[in-house]
Amino acid sequence: MQKSLKARDNELAVTNKQLEILDGGIFADGELPYFKDKIAEIGHFPLRPKKLEILQINVGYMCNQVCEHCHVDAGPDRKEIMTRDTMRQCLEVIKNTGAHTLDLTGGAPEMNPDFEWFVEEAAKAGIKDFIVRSNLTIIRANKKYHHLPDFFKKHNVHVISSMPHYTRGKTDKQRGDGVFDKSIKALQELNARGYGMPGSDLRLDLVYNPSGAYLPGDQMAMEKDFKKALDEDFGIQFHNLFAITNLPIARFLDYLIASENYEDYMYALVEAYNPAAVANVMCTNTISISWDGWLYDCDFNQMLDLKVASKVKHIKDYNEDLLNDRNIIISQHCYGCTAGAGSSCQGTVA
Amino acid sequence: MANSYYDPADLRKFGKITEWSEELGTKFFDYYGKVFEEGALSAREKSLIALAVSHVVKCPYCIDAYTKDGLQKGITKEEMMEAVHAGAAIESGATLVHGVQMMNKYNKLSM
Numbered sequence: 001m002q003k004s005l006k007a008r009d010n011e012l013a014v015t016n017k018q019l020e021i022l023d024g025g026i027f028a029d030g031e032l033p034y035f036k037d038k039i040a041e042i043g044h045f046p047l048r049p050k051k052l053e054i055l056q057i058n059v060g061y062m063c064n065q066v067c068e069h070c071h072v073d074a075g076p077d078r079k080e081i082m083t084r085d086t087m088r089q090c091l092e093v094i095k096n097t098g099a100h101t102l103d104l105t106g107g108a109p110e111m112n113p114d115f116e117w118f119v120e121e122a123a124k125a126g127i128k129d130f131i132v133r134s135n136l137t138i139i140r141a142n143k144k145y146h147h148l149p150d151f152f153k154k155h156n157v158h159v160i161s162s163m164p165h166y167t168r169g170k171t172d173k174q175r176g177d178g179v180f181d182k183s184i185k186a187l188q189e190l191n192a193r194g195y196g197m198p199g200s201d202l203r204l205d206l207v208y209n210p211s212g213a214y215l216p217g218d219q220m221a222m223e224k225d226f227k228k229a230l231d232e233d234f235g236i237q238f239h240n241l242f243a244i245t246n247l248p249i250a251r252f253l254d255y256l257i258a259s260e261n262y263e264d265y266m267y268a269l270v271e272a273y274n275p276a277a278v279a280n281v282m283c284t285n286t287i288s289i290s291w292d293g294w295l296y297d298c299d300f301n302q303m304l305d306l307k308v309a310s311k312v313k314h315i316k317d318y319n320e321d322l323l324n325d326r327n328i329i330i331s332q333h334c335y336g337c338t339a340g341a342g343s344s345c346q347g348t349v350a
Numbered sequence: 351m352a353n354s355y356y357d358p359a360d361l362r363k364f365g366k367i368t369e370w371s372e373e374l375g376t377k378f379f380d381y382y383g384k385v386f387e388e389g390a391l392s393a394r395e396k397s398l399i400a401l402a403v404s405h406v407v408k409c410p411y412c413i414d415a416y417t418k419d420g421l422q423k424g425i426t427k428e429e430m431m432e433a434v435h436a437g438a439a440i441e442s443g444a445t446l447v448h449g450v451q452m453m454n455k456y457n458k459l460s461m
Binding site (some may be wrong): 170 | 362418424
């Protein structure tokens with residue numbers, strides 16, 4: 001299993017280096033326009049938040065997988081884990097937020113030793129849509145996680161899981177050997193509890209992101225292909241497929257540079273820029289909270305350590321009104337969210 | 351100026367052909383876009399046809415473009431290679447079927 005950029009002392013583990021690349025080269029040369037100039041053309045600069053809808057909490061960067069494209073640079077060697085004290089601060093916010101969706105992510109969020117306690121406490125707040133982003137394999141990784149499908153069902157958690165492709169080869173290439181078979185088994189177990197079944201309230205959605213230096217295709221067409229293949233081959237059902245564009249940061253940026261695809265990929269993102277997607281990019285309705293309680297415009301900005309441009313920067317000082325009155329921090333990675341039909345943690349936006 | 355006839359970066363400039371003939375360029379791209387929309391054939395099927403034809407007409411730009419398009423549409427490498435073989439089979443068949451002409455001529459000229 002490969003290691004995270006951080007464990008490898010890769011220069012991209014330093015976020016400033018990533019920002020330097022994103023601001024320099026073809027953008028500094030004027031070959032491609034800066035993102036701020038593109039959105040200024042349609043009057044969206046500075047980018048401002050709309051009503052807060054989603055609180056996305058990253059409970060830690062530890063993961064049982066080391067996916068090639070991971071923007072979190074997650075892996076078993078990452079030790080950043082949210083403590084119960086920070087979770088308590090989050091719970092105070094969850095009880096009082098105007099957001100209708102709580103979105104737990106990681107790493108593998110289930111690997112946080114206080115994950116189940118946190119879910120139980122957060123579920124009491126009665127938030128409308130309670131999402132856990134599960135990589136699926138964690139359910140089969142160790143006996144101590146085998147009960148997770150029942151646990152999710154008990155708390156009516158909305159499960160969103162990554163599934164790069166409906167074929168073994170493509171999935172394992174991106175996410176590691178054996179991931180496909182374990183994911184299939186986990187999906188079958190979720191289906192057995194009613195997750196993803198037609199008409200079921202137990203929501204199971206899949207996330208597709210490309211296994212390489214290209215953009216995702218049409219979300220509806222991909223969903224159709226995934227549904228047909230997973231049903232015919234394995235009898236698996238799910239609700240929706242979210243097609244997510246890989247943003248050029250962290251391990252995916254490292255891959256783009258190493259494979260000499262960086263410039264072509266940035267050209268493709270800029271060429272696919274869709275002004276109609278700008279108004280609904282997820283940073284306009286989301287606050288991202290890191291394992292140590294810092295606040296960000298999105299999970300990608302979190303990984304670039306671009307904290308919110310607000311007086312309120314930490315969960316301990318959380319104030320939704322003050323936070324909503326901020327300018328969103330942008331850079332060239334943001335083109336990933338405005339390409340084609342747009343991209344967010346909830347799929348397309350345009 | 352590039353020192354070879356084909357420069358992969360030129361593919362990005364394809365749209366610029368409109369600058370020297372706006373009417374024809376625009377008509378072409380409108381037509382092109384329409385052709386590849388979902389119709390009686392799916393966009394996926396059309397992408398595979400385009401990939402096969404790209405090989406037959408030996409267009410390196412088209413091969414790059416429709417390999418990437420196939421990846422974007424979730425088309426597998428096995429499907430892509432089968433499409434290339436379909437094109438290759440037609441192309442080699444087109445050569446071989448002329449063998450009948452050769453046989454006809456041979457027979458006509460021979461006692």
